[in-house]
Every structure is written in structure tokens, then in C-alpha cells.
Amino acid sequence: MAFTTMAEIKNWLNDFTHPQLCEGWAEIPNMVSISAAGIITVTLPFVSNSVEHNLLSWVTEQKKQLNLSPLELTVTFKVATLKTDKQAVKGVKNIIAVSSGKGGVGKSTTAVNLALALQYLGARVGILDADIYGPSVPLMLGVEDKKPNIVDNNRMMPVEAHGIYSNSIGYLVDKSEAAVWRGPMASKALSQLVNETLWPDLDYLIIDMPPGTGDIQLTLSQQIPTTGAVIVTTPQDLALTDAIKGVNMFTKVEIPVVGVVENMSIHICSNCGHEEAIFGTGGAALMAQHYSIPLLGQLPLHIDIRSETDSGTPSVTSNASSAHSRLYIELAEQVSSRLYWQGEVVADQIMFKSL
Structure with a gap:
């Protein structure tokens, strides 16, 4: 059996x-192409190892079952730039805010x-x-003693660590000093950090937000x-109450909520491996259902996550094959794919979508 047309x-x-x-x-424009040599290429507009792995395995089985003539298929990705109603930050395709109510x-x-999981999947990330x-963030990335280089009329070069690019007020002030600033000063500092940093070309810029609204x-x-x-x-009622306020805030200011992450879902004993839901169970799932937003993942409370972060080598960097890292990588795939499907691609690389 052989295919004779792109439609087939x-x-x-x-x-x-x-x-x-x-x-x-496969009908989405630019998703599937074929070269002059007959190589079929699937170009995903988001990053996902699981789609790539499962698709290639499926193709292998199909070739056996359908007795397909020699056929070569590759999977790659090109992260789509999604529309917003603000002027884009130079070099940055998509900005994702990670927030909490408390x-x-x-x-x-x-x-x-x-951020590290998205980079592990192949994206360029800040x-x-x-x-x-x-x-x-400087402490978590193990670069708290570094400072961004100042170039080109007082623009800042981001600090690179573990393959991602970062900036933080923590690089600019002494770590023992407290930022005793009123709200407008803090807001101005955020704007400067975003717009006065010379970000390289990034697929995603993650913004680690302060808690609250x-x-x-x-x-x-x-x-x-x-x-x-x-x-x-977390599953705790108090945290969920504040998380709901965060969802409502982003809805009011018309920033799409990709979904909710339940952290510290269970505690895993480092000695015996016993699992215990010390903060309760099912809270984030009920919240997600009530507000019709996805539950993106449930992450455990484990001493390794804490120790790896404190040492400046977070879980995904420390051991990408660990159970904890796999959860973060699955979370990154969920965020990347759902962000694409709920957004609208900019005009210069339109990919029409339907759910």
C-alpha cells in the first residue's frame, strides 16, 4: 500500500x-508537510515528547499492519506565537504567569x-x-551571587543557568536587604525587569508572580x-479559597487561565515511601471542575524536591528521569499544548484550529 496524495x-x-x-x-495548515524525497514531517506548534513518542510508535505499527511502502516520518516542533492585546516583548513569543493566591x-x-521542563522538552525558555x-529564583537556580551584565544604554543581559535565561530583583540588590517599597515602586520594577532585559529569542517566558492579587x-x-x-x-481549604480569588482576578483582567496545579498533593515519606494526604484530597479537582478549568497536574510534597531546589539544582536539572521530574515534564507538556489550543496564533504564522 502506498499513499498518492497529501490528502490521503x-x-x-x-x-x-x-x-x-x-x-x-493533521488538517491544520503547516502541521503536516512532505519533502521532495518523500519524508513526511509533522511540525507541532507546542512541545510534547509524549505526542512525538506515541505518534512514531503508532506509525511503526501502522506500517506493519497496512504493509505500507517504505515510509519515513519525523516529528519536530515550532512553538506558535499566540496573540495578546498588548505590544509584544521583543524576542519573546509567549509569556506565562505562574501565580498563587497565598x-x-x-x-x-x-x-x-x-521552566526547566519546557527547556528539557526543547523549547527556548526564560x-x-x-x-x-x-x-x-536566583537561589533556586544556584546563581544568587551573579549579576546581569549591563549593555546597550543600561539594558540588562539575563543570567543563564541550566539552559534557561533569568532575571530577578534578587540579582540587583543585596540578598540581606529588604525591598521596603510601596506598590507603585514594585510595579515599576517589574516593568523594568521585563522591558529592559535583552531577552534572547524565547518560546516561553515564565513569570514567577508574587502571591496575592x-x-x-x-x-x-x-x-x-x-x-x-x-x-x-495546595489541597488545603485555605489555599483553595485564595486560589479561587486568583482565577477570578485573571478572568476579570482577561488573561486566560491555562489551568490549576495542585502542589503538595500527597506527602511521600523519604524512609518508607508511605503516602499521606496531609493537606486533604480532591480540592483542586473540585475547583477545576467548578470553574471549568483544567487540572494540569498533582505534585507531591517530598524532601528531594526541597533539597534539590535549595542546592540550586531543581528536580528537572538534578535528575530528569526521576518520578518528580517526570511529573514536571508532564505538567510542561500540558501547559504548552493547552496554551496553544486555547489561544489564537499571530497572523504571520496562522494555524487554524478547531476543538
Whole structure:
């Protein structure tokens, strides 16, 4: 059996299904192409190892079952730039805010590992530490003693660590000093960090937001072209109440919520491996269902995650094959794919979509 037209190839590929793909996905312009040598290329507009792996395995089985003539298929990706109603930050395709309604839920740990997981999947990634009063990204990346180089009329070069590019107020002030600033000063600092950093070409810029729904969140919605927001919470009722406020805030300022992450979902004993839901169970799932937003993932409370982060080598960097890292990588695939499907691609690389 051999395919004779592109339509036949697309019809055949549409038989492959995956949770991160929509029905009829192969019909999306630019998703499937064929070279003069007859090599079929699937170009994903988001990053996903699971789609690539499952599709290639499916093709191998199809070749056996259908006795296909020699056929070569490759999978690659080109992250799409999604529209916002603000002027784009130079070099940055998509900006993702990682937020929480209250502190202490592991938002920064999640943001850093999400950024590293996206980079692990092949994306070019930056992270901006927008927690002006309590910057922690420099410590988590193991570069707290570095400072961004100043070039080109006082523009800042981001600090590179573990393959991602970062900037933070923590690089600019002494780590023992407190930022005793009123809200407008903190908001101005955020704008400067975003716009006065010479970001390289990035597929994603992760913004680690401060907890709450105050001035900095308002600055984000008014001035920064944010593509989507990820809400981090724990199963605890108090944290969920504040997380709901965060969802409502982003909805009011018309920033799409990609979904919610339940952190510290279970505690795993480092001695015996016993799992215990010390903060309760099912809270984030009920919240996601009530607000019709996806539950992107459930992450454990484990000493390794804490120790790896404190040492400046977060889980995804420390051991990408560990159980914890795999959860962050799955989270990154969910964020990347859902961000694409809920957005609108900019005009210069339109890919028409249907769910």
C-alpha cells in the first residue's frame, strides 16, 4: 500500500489520537508537510515528547499492519506565537504567569521546574522573578551571587543557568536587604525587569508572580502581554479559597487561565515511601471542575524536591528521569499544548484550529 496524495496522508494521520491533539489535527495548515524525497514531517506548534513518542510508535505499527511502502516520518516542533492585546516583548513569543493566591504553596518551585521542563522538552525558555519582596529564583537556580551584565544604554543581559535565561530583583540588590517599597515602586520594577532585559529569542517566558492579587498583578494585566496564567495551590481549604480569588482576578483582567496545579498533593515519606494526604484530597479537582478549568497536574510534597531546589539544582536539572521530574515534564507538556489550543496564533504564522 502506498499513499498518492497529501490528502490521503492527512486522512491516515488523523486516525492517530492523543489527549494533546484535537480531532482532525493533521488538517491544520503547516502541521503536516512532505519533502521532495518523500519524508513526511509533522511540525507541532507546542512541545510534547509524549505526542512525538506515541505518534512514531503508532506509525511503526501502522506500517506493519497496512504493509505500507517504505515510509519515513519525523516529528519536530515550532512553538506558535499566540496573540495578546498588548505590544509584544521583543524576542519573546509567549509569556506565562505562574501565580498563587497565598504564599507557601510552592509556587516558585513549580515555576522554576516548569521552566526547566519546557527547556528539557526543547523549547527556548526564560524566567522572570516578579516577586519583588521575596525573590527566590536566583537561589533556586544556584546563581544568587551573579549579576546581569549591563549593555546597550543600561539594558540588562539575563543570567543563564541550566539552559534557561533569568532575571530577578534578587540579582540587583543585596540578598540581606529588604525591598521596603510601596506598590507603585514594585510595579515599576517589574516593568523594568521585563522591558529592559535583552531577552534572547524565547518560546516561553515564565513569570514567577508574587502571591496575592495586588499592584504587581494589576501591572501584569495592564502592561505585559501575558499569554496565559497557571494557578498553583495546595489541597488545603485555605489555599483553595485564595486560589479561587486568583482565577477570578485573571478572568476579570482577561488573561486566560491555562489551568490549576495542585502542589503538595500527597506527602511521600523519604524512609518508607508511605503516602499521606496531609493537606486533604480532591480540592483542586473540585475547583477545576467548578470553574471549568483544567487540572494540569498533582505534585507531591517530598524532601528531594526541597533539597534539590535549595542546592540550586531543581528536580528537572538534578535528575530528569526521576518520578518528580517526570511529573514536571508532564505538567510542561500540558501547559504548552493547552496554551496553544486555547489561544489564537499571530497572523504571520496562522494555524487554524478547531476543538
